[in-house]
Amino acid sequence: MDARQKITIKDVARRAGCGIATASRVLNRSGPASAEVRARVESAADALGFSFSAMGRALQGGRSMTIGCLVPSLANPVFAEAVQGVQEALSGSGYQLLIASSNYDGEADNDAIATLVAKEVDGVIVTMVAPEKSAALSDARGRGLPVSLMFHDPIDGFVTAHVDNFTAAREVARRFADLGHRHTAFLSLRFSSSDRSRNRYAGFRAECAARGLPDPVLIELGELEADRPELLADSFASLKDVTALFASNDFLAIAVQKAARLMGKSVPQDLSVVGFDGIEIGRLLELPLATIETAPHAMGRQAAQTLLEMLQGKACVQRPPLPFDFRAGATLARPRAESRDDDQGTAWPPSVPSLKIAQKQG
Incomplete structure (x- = not known):
């Protein structure tokens, strides 16, 4: 030839x-x-x-052969790993990936979805502030655009790749209770805009109640506090009885350890700390972090496989949640009641102005 x-x-x-x-x-x-x-x-x-020819296939099938992927941040290794899983699942399918991030901002979510739709993507894989409330996502779905979620707990009308945040958080409360902790706290950033964080708190609180423990204190942080451990230390001012803290992600759990050191307190002797996600850097710390380990890479692969099935016209059903593991680490121990400051008449942490503390009543 x-x-x-x-x-x-x-x-x-x-x-x-x-x-x-x-x-x-x-x-x-x-x-x-x-x-x-x-x-x-x-x-x-x-x-x-x-x-x-990708262009020839697009013209032949009325498709752009592109997939949009929206995540809150690529700086967070959890989302970066998920995107890697998406790319691997799409490999060999002929589809190219267009990636956008929103910095956890609802308006930026809508702008990104609108931009991806304007670029005529054939489907989208998203993690966003509130998919069920997004006008841009609703408009895209109204046009018949397939949507696959990842990280979100199941939402009516959507298919999602996820871990069971509620059940995973119950496991953290069980670990605290089994070690003798009674007074606990839950630390979150963007609590009001994150279904994952809210479901983790709900599961944590439910298991505390089942164990006869007081409601955990809910600490809602601002962006500035999360980035500055000295301000984070200030926000712990009223937590004199708390001996165990569950952070809604590993980055916050790491910041808590720095804040505890600034207050002259030791982890885990004075404060046990558990995170969520299982990022690799948590293993490399001087005190390896106790955390819930998830599988973001598998989550991305599953979300992409679901979208490919949609694009092939297959009926999609909600898959079971992906597994999680509890990684014991070295930041979790029994409370050292005999050496707690409050036993000596002094509040722990030292009294400083409180920033944002919110306690849920039972």
Whole structure:
């Protein structure tokens, strides 16, 4: 064959000894084929140097062959790992990934969705402030755009790849209770805008109640406090009885340890700390972090696989939550009641102005 001649799907089918439709299904990964036929078609395509033109496929199928992926942040390794999982699941499918991030901002979420729709993506994979309330996402779905969520707990009308935040948080409360902690706190950033954080608090509180423990103190942080441990220390001012703290993510749990040191307190002797997510850096700390380990890479893969099924016209059902593990770490121990400052008549932490403390009553 003349090297200058354009190789077509017809040439591949002829060399593989199958029909054009079969060759197309194999190379598009759009339908069933036996392992033997698939091997013949792929071998023929390799020998001829054939590859589909993405533009040609888009024109042929009315698709852009692009997928939009919106996450709150790429600086957080949890979301970066999930995006990596999405990319791996899409590998070989012919789809390209367009990535956007919103910095946990609802308006930025809507702007990003609108931009992705304007670029005519064929579907979106999203983690955002409130998918069920997003006008832009509602408009996109109204146009028939497939949507796959990740990290979100199940929401009516959506399919999501997720971990059971409520159940995972109950495990943290069980660990605290089993070690003898009675007075606990839950630390969160963006509590009002994060369904994950709210469900973690709900599960933590439910298990505390089941164990006969007082309601955990809910500490809602501002952006400034989360970035400055000295201000975080200030926000602990009224927590004189608390011996165990559950942070809604690992970054906050790490910041808590720095804040405790600034107050002259030790983790875990004076304060046990548990995080959520299981980021790798938590293992590398001088005191490896106790945390709930999740599987963000698997979450991204599942979300992408769900979207591919939607694009193939398959009926999608909500999959069970992905597994989690409790990593014991070195920041969790029994409370050292005999050396607590409040036993000596002094409040713990030292009395300083409080910033944002909110306690939920039972």
